[in-house]
Amino acid sequence: MVVASTGGLPEPLALLPGTLLLDAGWLTGQVRDTGAFYGSAEPRLNATLWWYSASAVLLGQAVHELVLLGRGASLLPDDIRLVPRPAGLDRVVPGPALEPGATAFGAHLDQALTPVIDALAGVGRATPQSLWAIAADSLATRLLAARANLPGHTDPRPLADAVAAGSRRLRPAPRYLDVRGRVYVHRGSCCLLYRVPMGTCLSCPRQAPAERASRLDQHARAATP
Template sequence: MSTVPGRLLTDPGWLTARIGEMSRAWGTDAERVGGTLWWCMVASALVEEITRAYAAGAPAPLATLDELDCEVRPDGGIEHIRCRSTAAADSADAVGVALRDTLAAVVPQVAAVSGAGMPALWAVVADAIGNRALDAGATEAATRLAAEVGGRLPAPRFVTIGTRTVVQRISCCLVYEVPGCQMCTSCPKRPREERAALLAEKC
């Protein structure tokens, strides 16, 4: 595991190399697939600390590119992203603005080197926020954070299946396009009834 500065998330050469590593690890030669799988990891790592802080009512990190440290796995994936600074108590919108600016800088670069569509990459972020909020037991944290980020970020959506609340995903990780892999249970590309039935089996 190595640690690199967040600014590298906007470096086309570095992104190409990491996405290439991820693609080889998954056994796919499709850059769009490898790039999307890679971005799913990055998005989750990027919003985890912020969403957890929102859920706990604690000071939230400022995810500006120059304040990020990224832990990179041997397969190119981002295991964890640490923000070195937090917002002041009276800076209600600073966290959302910082995250929006970082995403606005990174998403176009990931799209350019991988061929993934920018709306699809923004949707991955929305689902990541939703999942991290569920992990923290506070779906309202996802709603609040997404609203403060605004811009091109869709609002996370939730649905209750039986007694369990899950993210009603709007993004696809494309793992089913990897040889030997299947579509995720919660994939939005599944028919609605089929998806609900499969999720109900897990509740």
């Protein structure tokens, strides 16, 4: 058998069907591998950590298209392709374009994410509500990042509010706060990262409000030219 040369480039990534996100056996393996990665044997913790990473990648390209083009792309498991990585997803290729508008994208997220979250909650013994909260914060993070690349660094809040208005599941809705002229996600979910040797997220909601405000202020001060 003749193997084609890649000319020194990395081998192409093998895209897997998005329906794996509904497969209890596959998800069980992902949760188990996440536990091995972080040194944890608790299914709920491992499922939460996996979703914290995976949801940001799952939403990434579709949110980018929403910001740049005014319409998102399908995230239905039947429509997407994905590449896994240890403790999360490495890449997600979304499906066809959706109808224009952020509200339509919010309604689509209910349809696309509900079966995925329900499947993961069953495998990882996590509550769907906690996983939806993480998804909302991942959406907020992706909107903030995509908006930051536009001229003028436009405020992500109007678009985030419009997406949340179309969704009945993204709760609490994406929120932001301003610190020294910089915009940060006001997290409403806990990724449980503090339970493994990775430290505490900058905006972890488990911190005392004064502690979180102090850490954000220090970060904004250090990031200001």
